[in-house]
Amino acid sequence: MISRTKTENILILTLNCINISLYLLVIAAVTVKCLHANFSQIMVGIYGGVVSAALVVNEIKPLEISLVYFRFVSIYSGRGMIFIFFGCIVLDVSVLNIIAGTLCLVFGCIYIILSFVPNFPPPNAMIINWQNWKGFSKEGMDLMRHNDSSGAESKSTALLISHPPRINEATRKETYIV
Template sequence: MGVDISLVFRVINCIVAAFMVVGAVGKIISVGFPNFITGIFCIIFGIVTAVFEFRLPAQVTQYASFMFSFLGRGLFYIFIGCITLNYEALTIASGVIIIVVGVAYVVLHFVPGIQAPINMQKSAFEESLGYSTRPTDEGGVNPSGASYNAGSYPTKTYVSDGPTV
C-alpha cells in the first residue's frame, strides 16, 4: 500500500503555513514598526497558504497563479522564509524550515519524474477560475458534481472592440 504523494505535499504545505504564522508572530514580538508590518503580511501569507490546501477561492487564485507550480511555490517559500528570519531563535528556526522546503520545491520542479499534487497543478487553477479542464460525463457534469460546458472557456472578453467615443 503506497502513500498518497498528494497528501504528503498537502501536509508539508500546511506545516510550512504554520511556520509562516509562528515566525510572523515572533517577528511581531520584536520591537519596531517595520517588523510589525512584515509580521502581519507573513501571517496573511501563512493563512492564504493554508487555505490553498483545502479550498481554492477564485478571488485569490486569480492573482496568485505562481502557487500552482513547484517553482513558483518554492520561490515564494524562499522569499517568505527570508522575510521571516530575524535575531530570535523562533524566527530563525521558522525561516530556515520555510527556506529548506522552498529549495526542495525548486529542486522538485526540475526533476522530471515528480508531478505536482492536484491542488498545485494548472488544472486546479483553471477550475478555481471557472474554466473547464476536467472531462465530463455525457450530462456535462464533472466528477465533483459541477455542471459546465466541457472544454469551453468563457466567451465574454474584456478586450475593447475599438475606440470608444
C-alpha cells in the same frame, strides 16, 4: 505492491501536510518577531501572517481567484519562491525564527528542484489529493498508471489524477469600470 500513482498520491498528501505546517509555523514565527520589532517590521509581519493564512486556506481548498490571479501558487517553482520569501521574512535571532526560516528556505529549494523533475505530478489542493486517495483505497483498489497504445493515460486513471482547473481566458467575464 503499491502502484506508482498511489505512491505519488501519498507523497503529494505528505507535501500538503508539510505545506500547511510550514505556513502555520510562519504565522507563529512572524508573531514572535513582531513582539519586539519596530513599525516597519510589524507591517511586514502582518503581511506575512495574512498571506500565510490565505495560503493555508488555499492549500486545503483552492479558490478561483488564486487560480486566475496567483497561478504561480499551483506550480512547484512558485511555491518554492514563496517559501524562500517567507524564510527571508521570518529569519531572526530567536530560536523559533531560526527554525522556521531555515525550514522555509530548505523546502523552498526542494520545491524549486521538484519543478525540474519530469513526470512529477503537479501540486494539487489537499481536498483533491484526499479524494484521489479515497478512490485508490476504496475496496483495496490500486490503479496502475500505464499508457495505452495511443500514448494517452487510461480514462479511469485520468479521472482520478486531477489537476487544478484551468480558467479559460475566452469565457472568463471581465468587469471594467469606465
